[in-house]
Amino acid sequence: MSDTTFKPRVFSGIQPSGGLTLGNYLGAMKRFVDMQDAGTHETIYCMVDLHAITVWQDPATLTRNTRELCAGFIAAGIDPEKSILFNQSQVPEHAQLGWIFNCVARMGWMGRMTQWKDKAGKNAEAASLGLFAYPALMAADILIYHATHVPVGEDQKQHLELTRDVATKFNHDFGVDFFPITEPVIEGAATRVMNLQDGTKKMSKSDPSDRTRINMTDTADEIAKKIKKAKTDPDPLPETAEGLEGRPEARNLVNIWAGLADQTVEDVVAQNAGKMFGYFKQDLAELAVEKLAPISTEMARLMEEPAEIDRILGRGAERAREIATPILEKTYDIVGMVRS
Numbered sequence: 001m002s003d004t005t006f007k008p009r010v011f012s013g014i015q016p017s018g019g020l021t022l023g024n025y026l027g028a029m030k031r032f033v034d035m036q037d038a039g040t041h042e043t044i045y046c047m048v049d050l051h052a053i054t055v056w057q058d059p060a061t062l063t064r065n066t067r068e069l070c071a072g073f074i075a076a077g078i079d080p081e082k083s084i085l086f087n088q089s090q091v092p093e094h095a096q097l098g099w100i101f102n103c104v105a106r107m108g109w110m111g112r113m114t115q116w117k118d119k120a121g122k123n124a125e126a127a128s129l130g131l132f133a134y135p136a137l138m139a140a141d142i143l144i145y146h147a148t149h150v151p152v153g154e155d156q157k158q159h160l161e162l163t164r165d166v167a168t169k170f171n172h173d174f175g176v177d178f179f180p181i182t183e184p185v186i187e188g189a190a191t192r193v194m195n196l197q198d199g200t201k202k203m204s205k206s207d208p209s210d211r212t213r214i215n216m217t218d219t220a221d222e223i224a225k226k227i228k229k230a231k232t233d234p235d236p237l238p239e240t241a242e243g244l245e246g247r248p249e250a251r252n253l254v255n256i257w258a259g260l261a262d263q264t265v266e267d268v269v270a271q272n273a274g275k276m277f278g279y280f281k282q283d284l285a286e287l288a289v290e291k292l293a294p295i296s297t298e299m300a301r302l303m304e305e306p307a308e309i310d311r312i313l314g315r316g317a318e319r320a321r322e323i324a325t326p327i328l329e330k331t332y333d334i335v336g337m338v339r340s
């Protein structure tokens with residue numbers, strides 16, 4: 001940790017690269033609301049549209065997804081007065097600091113990122129340069145606010161380690177103590193919600209198959225059907241959490257329950273020990289509908305007023321720039337850029 005004392009500040013983002021999933025909600029957004037409501041940190045939340053375009057996005061769909069994501073944030077409990085809520089492209093300082101970090105980060109660091117390997121696949125030559133550089137822009141998203149804490153799902157852990165590496169190298173190269181060494185906040189029972197059809201893969205909003213995920217906009221019927229059809233094994237629920245070992249699909253459904261009900265995995269297993277998955281899935285579907293239906297109803301209501309969503313995003317961007325601009329200016333001074 002650096003010697004300078006930084007103001008406790010939370011930053012996190014979600015890509016408008018598709019509809020919001022249960023994974024995004026349990027792994028990230030629910031934590032965002034908790035951190036906002038705790039009142040211990042200033043909270044800044046962002047729709048990272050510049051990250052979304054590292055893979056192809058249809059322009060009209062990107063616009064809609066960004067507004068829908070904003071509606072999701074608000075419906076889930078983010079108050080745009082308490083938190084700063086905006087979309088990344090309206091705050092150009094992210095991309096400006098991102099360029100500086102492109103020059104700090106090393107090619108080798110980027111090449112080791114598992115998300116790069118997963119998303120570029122075997123055809124890395126055809127992947128965008130932006131997809132390769134994604135983690136440097138993510139470091140800029142966080143450090144342009146001197147954020148000290150970043151709530152994320154398990155899949156983002158490696159990118160956060162890289163953010164720490166970028167801050168450390170910048171501070172070392174320029175002999176300053178300017179960027180904080182950010183702490184990841186990866187908490188709760190559902191930090192890695194898995195694909196409903198394959199418990200070894202992450203639930204993802206851009207998976208081509210809709211059956212693999214629960215979308216925050218799914219109807220009660222769709223949620224119940226997807227949970228009923230979720231892959232499981234033939235055994236009943238175990239007596240203890242250790243009994244979930246080697247049963248990824250069973251573990252996933254238990255984790256989802258724990259995340260939705262704010263319980264521990266141990267409690268969920270104890271409560272349902274010996275139950276067949278057919279019955280467990282019925283109860284889980286009821287729980288999911290009870291928790292998610294009010295959010296999707298509110299999202300739909302907010303989506304009827306796109307101008308109000310745009311106003312909230314614009315105001316959030318103004319507030320974000322008040323913090324970001326002086327940090328970028330100071331960075332330019334440290335690097336030796338002439339500013340007149």
Ligand code: AQP
Binds near residue numbers: 014026028153155205
């Ligand atoms: N399955 C998941 N379980 C727990 N947390 C998750 N997150 C994403 N999927 C899960 C968390 O949600 C936040 C925002 O993620 P993102 O939209 O920036 O990108 P991602 O991690 O790549 O999410 P997706 O849904 O898989 O998007 P696509 O398909 O576009 O790549 C992060 O905190 C992430 O950890």
